[in-house]
Amino acid sequence: xxxxxxxxxxxxxxxxxxxxxxxxxKTIRLMEFCGGHTHAILRYGIRQxxxxxxxMRSGPGCPVxxxxxxxxxxxxxLARLPDxxxxxxxxxxxxxxxxxxxQQAKAEGADVRIVYSTIDAVEIAGAxxxxxxxxxxxxxxxxxxxxxxxxxxxxxxxxxxxxxxxxNKLTPPVxxxxxxxxxxxxxxxxxxxxVSVIIGSHPYEFIPRDYGVACxxxxxxxxxxxxxxxxxxxxxxxxxxxxxxxxPRGVKPEGNRKAWQLTEHVFEIGEANWRGIGIVxxxxxxxxxxxEQFDADKVFSVSLKPPREPKGCRCGDVIRGAAMPLECKLFxxxxxxxxxxxxxxxxxxxxxxxxxxxxxxxxx
Amino acid sequence: MDDSILLAHGSGGKLSHELVEKKFLPFLxxxxxxxLDDSAIFEASGRLAxxxxxxxxxxxxxxxxxxxxxxxxxxxxxxxxxxxRPLYLSLSAIIExxxxxxxxxxxxxxxxxxxxxxxxxxxxxDTKVVNRGQADKLFITTxxxxxxxxxxxxxxxxxxxGDKVLLSGTIGDHGIAIMSQREGLRFAMTLxxxxxxxxxxxSQMLEVTSGIHCMRDPTRGGLATTLNELARQxxxxxxIEEAKIPVKEEVKAxxxxxxxxxxxxxxxxxxxxxxxxxxxxxxxxxxxxxTYGRDAAIIGEVSKEHPGKVIMKTKLGPSRVVDMLSGELxxxxx
Numbered sequence: 001x002x003x004x005x006x007x008x009x010x011x012x013x014x015x016x017x018x019x020x021x022x023x024x025x026k027t028i029r030l031m032e033f034c035g036g037h038t039h040a041i042l043r044y045g046i047r048q049x050x051x052x053x054x055x056m057r058s059g060p061g062c063p064v065x066x067x068x069x070x071x072x073x074x075x076x077x078l079a080r081l082p083d084x085x086x087x088x089x090x091x092x093x094x095x096x097x098x099x100x101x102x103q104q105a106k107a108e109g110a111d112v113r114i115v116y117s118t119i120d121a122v123e124i125a126g127a128x129x130x131x132x133x134x135x136x137x138x139x140x141x142x143x144x145x146x147x148x149x150x151x152x153x154x155x156x157x158x159x160x161x162x163x164x165x166x167x168n169k170l171t172p173p174v175x176x177x178x179x180x181x182x183x184x185x186x187x188x189x190x191x192x193x194x195v196s197v198i199i200g201s202h203p204y205e206f207i208p209r210d211y212g213v214a215c216x217x218x219x220x221x222x223x224x225x226x227x228x229x230x231x232x233x234x235x236x237x238x239x240x241x242x243x244x245x246x247x248p249r250g251v252k253p254e255g256n257r258k259a260w261q262l263t264e265h266v267f268e269i270g271e272a273n274w275r276g277i278g279i280v281x282x283x284x285x286x287x288x289x290x291x292e293q294f295d296a297d298k299v300f301s302v303s304l305k306p307p308r309e310p311k312g313c314r315c316g317d318v319i320r321g322a323a324m325p326l327e328c329k330l331f332x333x334x335x336x337x338x339x340x341x342x343x344x345x346x347x348x349x350x351x352x353x354x355x356x357x358x359x360x361x362x363x364x
Numbered sequence: 365m366d367d368s369i370l371l372a373h374g375s376g377g378k379l380s381h382e383l384v385e386k387k388f389l390p391f392l393x394x395x396x397x398x399x400l401d402d403s404a405i406f407e408a409s410g411r412l413a414x415x416x417x418x419x420x421x422x423x424x425x426x427x428x429x430x431x432x433x434x435x436x437x438x439x440x441x442x443x444x445x446x447x448x449r450p451l452y453l454s455l456s457a458i459i460e461x462x463x464x465x466x467x468x469x470x471x472x473x474x475x476x477x478x479x480x481x482x483x484x485x486x487x488x489x490d491t492k493v494v495n496r497g498q499a500d501k502l503f504i505t506t507x508x509x510x511x512x513x514x515x516x517x518x519x520x521x522x523x524x525x526g527d528k529v530l531l532s533g534t535i536g537d538h539g540i541a542i543m544s545q546r547e548g549l550r551f552a553m554t555l556x557x558x559x560x561x562x563x564x565x566x567s568q569m570l571e572v573t574s575g576i577h578c579m580r581d582p583t584r585g586g587l588a589t590t591l592n593e594l595a596r597q598x599x600x601x602x603x604i605e606e607a608k609i610p611v612k613e614e615v616k617a618x619x620x621x622x623x624x625x626x627x628x629x630x631x632x633x634x635x636x637x638x639x640x641x642x643x644x645x646x647x648x649x650x651x652x653x654x655t656y657g658r659d660a661a662i663i664g665e666v667s668k669e670h671p672g673k674v675i676m677k678t679k680l681g682p683s684r685v686v687d688m689l690s691g692e693l694x695x696x697x698x
Contacts (some may be wrong), residue, residue, distance in 0.1 A: 005616075010607070013680040035625075042626070045682025222680055337690030348623055359685040361670060 035349025200255025276316025374493025428556030658678030
């Protein structure tokens with residue numbers, strides 16, 4: 001991989017920041033949907049580079065954070081079933097559920113394994129035919145095609161002990177839910193880069209059309225983000241909101257059709273439960289009946305106590321952009337990456353973790 | 365002898381003796397060790413430094429080294445970071461039943477090589493064998509003794525406002541080399557661990573200056589953690605510039621892919637020195653003459669502002685606080 005330094009160039013960054021400052025006359029509020037963007041913005045100090053007229057809020061784009069407590073409780077209950085191996089992406093194991101965590105279940109003897117790809121989970125299933133291997137399927141449109149591919153691979157290789165707990169979520173419907181609620185007034189959205197690689201830019205057309213909000217899709221390098229903010233400010237100043245791609249090296253308007261066809265072949269769209277937001281219709285992916293033997297929800301049944309949210313934790317507000325991490329009373333005092341109270345402090349894409357890790361002298 | 369370690373190799377009986385005599389002594393021989401007494405006896409006078417460290421790296425063989433080399437270099441470097449010249453090491457190996465003798469021999473050979481380079485002798489040792497599953501292949505603990513020349517006073521508490529911060533070379537090489545080999549994360553790259561004994565580099569630095577105030581090797585937790593430790597211990601602020609920190613292209617690329625920051629990734633052959641500003645250029649020139657310091661750079665300075673904190677001027681210009689590594693390094697998923 002090359003071209004890292006090029007996208008972090010100091011002179012170009014300052015040039016862009018200057019142009020943004022020149023353009024910006026109105027006070028506006030932008031939301032970066034992705035946790036990856038929040039991290040890059042804080043890591044490189046982009047908030048300090050843009051003028052005070054541009055306010056930035058973090059959005060719900062952190063797969064671990066938006067996983068509802070009830071769903072996490074289910075994953076923990078599945079981990080405690082006999083002869084079950086839970087496979088999951090790393091951050092998930094540290095998130096506190098209502099009564100326990102995957103990490104706690106692991107310490108008490110459950111077989112919980114961190115994988116870096118769903119294909120690894122299929123291989124674990126292949127190597128342990130006497131066990132049931134359940135992959136906790138979190139993520140957005142970016143990870144959904146790989147999870148779909150893992151089900152097809154398991155089917156092809158007749159690995160019948162592989163299952164998915166499908167908690168996958170979709171981006172445009174939750175953006176619509178946030179805009180509908182009107183809780184946080186937004187002028188522009190920094191659109192998700194990796195998600196848009198898969199779905200393209202068309203699914204966001206409703207944002208300027210129905211809500212008059214600008215939407216520019218951004219990459220994750222600092223210059224990508226500054227370019228995106230520049231385009232957003234330009235649109236908002238002109239009063240001409242539209243969908244633009246500021247990440248053309250990654251995103252095509254039509255997206256990656258093949259990857260999305262694969263996803264739609266295995267999954268159907270249904271409702272999903274989002275932490276802090278609740279049930280959002282048409283915002284989740286469910287395994288199609290045709291593949292139900294791989295659907296953990298169909299194969300296993302666990303009884304769950306009603307979920308409890310940690311007291312004082314404002315992750316829900318942070319996920320909706322209604323609160324900044326620093327507004328949470330627990331932040332840095334009770335809730336730290338070492339002993340997190342909520343998922344936004346655990347995940348490498350969580351807003352609280354970003355504000356904790358990349359603090360400025362002013363907010364210490 | 366069989367091809368792999370048996371529980372009997374740890375019985376203390378015949379096989380135990382054979383293991384020591386055939387697999388350790390031929391490579392590590394020296395007068396103090398050869399006696400095979402209950403303890404090794406040596407003479408030393410002056411101020412001594414003493415340290416110990418356990419090594420449990422996984423995988424035990426990695427690009428640029430193995431657990432044996434690491435066990436020697438790690439302890440040698442801990443001594444060197446206080447300005448001590450390493451003299452003697454002890455080495456204790458906990459071996460899992462079934463471990464291949466050929467691999468053990470390979471590791472002992474690399475222990476020999478690293479010890480020769482660092483000019484230390486291994487004068488005491490122990491081996492234990494545990495049941496399969498009770499250890500992961502091989503764990504090694506080394507302890508070391510070194511001697512400190514009169515007048516040398518290096519401690520994490522000695523940094524003063526105005527001092528310069530030197531780094532001996534590129535960061536993140538070890539951590540990324542190891543991660544590239546981990547189960548489930550294999551990616552093809554040519555990067556090697558920087559695992560190396562730094563004792564000679566340090567002795568050369570001490571020859572040209574008495575202005576070294578602090579030295580530390582940024583191992584687990586990376587550069588960010590080490591600088592935070594030094595800032596807290598010395599009750600000073602440290603200001604560094606991201607653009608001045610040397611990072612290899614491969615490490616940058618892997619960190620981008622995995623969502624990591626190189627300043628949090630482990631090193632095993634690098635040092636941070638906080639030095640008197642007057643001697644900075646002299647020390648830098650000296651470091652650059654040594655293989656292990658050829659990419660040395662001045663990365664920042666010590667300030668009396670914001671004691672206990674490390675501030676980094678990012679590549680784009682703004683500054684932010686750099687914290688110690690929190691939790692485990694895990695790649696991002698989205």
